[in-house]
Amino acid sequence: MIFETTPAQDSKSQVENRTIKVLIVDDAAFMRKAISSMLEDDPLIEVVGTAANGQEGLEQIEKLNPDVVTLDIDMPIMDGITSIRHIMIESPVPVVVLSSLFSDGAITFDAMRLGVVDFIPKPSGAVSTDIDRSRKHLIDRIKLASEVNLGNIRRVRLPRTETGKNLEYYAYQPLDYLLVLGTTLSGPNTIIRLLANLPPSLPTAVVVSLEMSPKVLSAFVERFDTLVNWEICEARDEMQLKQGHCYISSIHNKVQVQTGSDGNIYLRTAETETEPLNQLFSSAADVFQQNTIGILLTGIGTDGAEGCAHIQKLSGITMAQNTQTCVYPNLTDNAIKSGCVNTVLNETKLPQAIISVMTAE
Secondary structure (H helix, E strand, C coil): CEECCCCCCCCCCCCCCCCEEEEEECCCHHHHHHHHHHHCCCCCEEEEEEECCHHHHHHHHHHHCCCEEEECCCCCCCCHHHHHHHHHHHCCCCEEEEECCCCCHHHHHHHHHHCCCEEEECCCCCCCHHHHHHHHHHHHHHHHHCCCCHHHCCCCCCCCCCCCCCHHHHHCCCCCEEEEEECCCCHHHHHHHHHHCCCCCCCEEEEEEECCCHHHHHHHHHHHHCCCCCEEEECCCCCECCCCEEEEEECCEEEEEEECCCCCEEEEEEECCCCHHHHHHHHHHHHHHHHEEEEECCCCCCCCHHHHHHHHHCCCEEEEECHHHCCCCHHHHHHHHCCCCCEEECHHHHHHHHHHHHHCC
């Protein structure tokens, strides 16, 4: 295994049974009350304060030093996106966005690009069953956010001008390789940076499985597509894989790669969360054999290791982001320790490593 080391980053150590201090920022009084009620059902969470807009939120962060901030987007005086920019520079703290603006691609993309832990669609009402269904998910996200390696969160800088794409160019290039990327929590930020630094002229398609609400994914993909030279698509059943295209799926949908009766390569999807990374990686290797490149990025859980092992078995190449540069190191750490990763690199070195494999004589 090739392993590039890097100085260890400071991170919050996991402490069992510690109280997580949360600040709630939302302009609607009933939502502040509803979210507080949801979170305080858990004995490990303490709501230490609330704020009605981003400016108040910044002041409260300085005053209360919370472990996690929940943040609305559509607020007066200072909106959520502006708040995130200030928070990440002036008073870094993990942010979980809770907003009804999940269908706005510019907003969802910018929030992910700036490094929020997650973007959760806001429940539709204070006393609705939607609120009740969201309680466990929000509490889980708060707890995971409190353990983030904050020093490894970095905003992605992209060109301000939108790209012009020649889709006919992509369609006639060979599809010699398949690059599959797997990540869970806080992965979108890393995926954005990686795709922005990979040339779409490579003889490959890219299939991504990441953790994101399906309600948020479509808008995120639509905006992402305007900002990089890859053709970014939401992964759908029976899509034919083409060179220069990147297909993104939420882990809530299992994505597999299969050869169709016509000899072309297609995606197959199903609604399930059962080991989506293993499913993707293994199916890719079955089709592309030694021309499969599987990469695990930041995230939580043990998924992906078996898929990497299958890629290795069929002579493909596996890589992992160095755990010391991950926002969450658990996903890659598990795979590295299991011995199924060929190369471990810092995030910034991954694009060149991919290029080197696909352009080697």
